[in-house]
Amino acid sequence: MSSLQEFAKGSRSGPxxxxxxxxxxxxxxxxxxxxxxxxDVSYRRAAIWLIQERGCPLMIDTVRNQLKATLHIxxx
Numbered sequence: 001m002s003s004l005q006e007f008a009k010g011s012r013s014g015p016x017x018x019x020x021x022x023x024x025x026x027x028x029x030x031x032x033x034x035x036x037x038x039x040d041v042s043y044r045r046a047a048i049w050l051i052q053e054r055g056c057p058l059m060i061d062t063v064r065n066q067l068k069a070t071l072h073i074x075x076x
Contacts, residue, residue: 025054048060
């Protein structure tokens with residue numbers, strides 16, 4: 001058995017988010033967030049674009065909610 005500290009060093013709390021798996025995914029996520037914030041693209045339209053054009057494997061509502069969370073937490 002290992003201590004909690006040793007265990008925590010070797011594991012993550014969950015799977016890696018799609019947007020963090022590659023530089024291309026991160027760039028697409030940033031582009032979607034910028035489109036929502038600056039160009040008045042809807043969250044749903046940005047989610048559909050990420051899924052259809054950029055290969056995001058998540059469901060539309062999941063992506064839409066994650067985009068909202070990203071903009072709510074990081075952009076004020």
